[in-house]
Amino acid sequence: MKPISSRDNPLFKELKLLATSSQARRKAGRTLLDGVHLCEAYLQHLGLPPMCIVSESASVHPEVVPLLMQCEAGRVQCIVLPEALYQAVSQVEHGIGLMFVIDTPAIEVPATLTGSAVLLDNLQDPGNLGSILRSAAAAGIEYVFCSPGTAFAWSPKVLRAGMGAHFLLKIIENTDLAAVIRNASVTVLATSSYAQERVYDVDLTQPVAWLFGHEGQGVADELLELATHRVAIPHLGAMESLNVAACAAVCFFEQVRQREAGSAKSQRHLLG
Incomplete structure (x- = not known):
């Protein structure tokens, strides 16, 4: 040494x-x-x-x-x-x-998005970004695409909040999210507190791309227009909205729940 x-x-x-x-x-x-x-x-x-x-x-x-x-x-x-x-x-x-x-890994943008992914539009807070990465890795998501305005994914604060998630994900920064969405062969779900459709009512048994936006302003209008669905997380309290990292965790693990339930149902069908 x-x-x-x-x-x-x-x-x-x-x-x-x-x-x-x-x-x-x-x-x-x-x-x-x-x-x-x-x-x-x-x-x-x-x-x-x-x-x-x-x-x-x-x-x-x-x-x-x-x-x-x-x-x-x-x-x-x-x-x-x-x-x-x-x-x-x-x-x-x-x-x-x-x-x-x-x-820091240099990963190319895939020509077509075919698997589960997260798209982050102008997310500012390193703690939120790290928490989302941690939840995404735990939920088995493969790709994370960050817009140019999103916090640097490999900063020490994001790394600490991610708790090792970075090493299980393919993180691509400075990405044109609109181009990724246009070239996606999977459903793209944008979260919005104004959406009529609940996240629990959408079929999440197949790979999807989740689109989350700025902590205060949400997803940019032009990206919302490109999304396949806009979904909301219903809540009973008087709070207007959830923290974006909490919102992401709910979405990811509703997807996990549906996929696990679908897998269990298929197994019971085979056994029965």
Whole structure:
């Protein structure tokens, strides 16, 4: 492991930029995974990272040592930082001092959308985006398309909220959502509090693409016009609408419920 002790070290300055600047992350095509859970998930699903960063105290921590040994065995560049320098890079309070530097995946837009997907139109909040990614991965959704105005999916805040979901999804940013919808061979469902059709009344047993919009303004009118259906989530309280991440979770797991029910029905038919 290579120790770095100076704030003037070029590599430390690069790490600081990756931690604090979205522009730097986009330009470098790299980001930081901060914390043991994210690093474990990356190793499990995608393999070894380009670089591993550890604080001096964490280098002997029982949760970190096996991950560190795995990286060293794979000849990953491993850097040790004193506590003060590590904390200057990390955005996690009271965390265990382990970080990976990773390359953000470059995934091409498929010519035709044929599987379950999520389309995000100008979603602003990193926490909402991370929560939606986590729910989408749990529901078995494959693709996530983000419009140019949507928060950067590979920012540290979104990564922390996603809890490893990024490594199970194909996330495509700066996407022309209108073109994706026009080229989709699956039903596209846009959520709208003004829709007459309930999400529970739509057949979700086949793959669908879910379209969610800006936290305050919702889905843009031009995208709403392209959607196959507009659906609403009924609620009994006096609240006007749900948080977009909560709305997405309800939709995804209604789809899971219907598909599970359909699978169980088919199995009973075969057995009967």
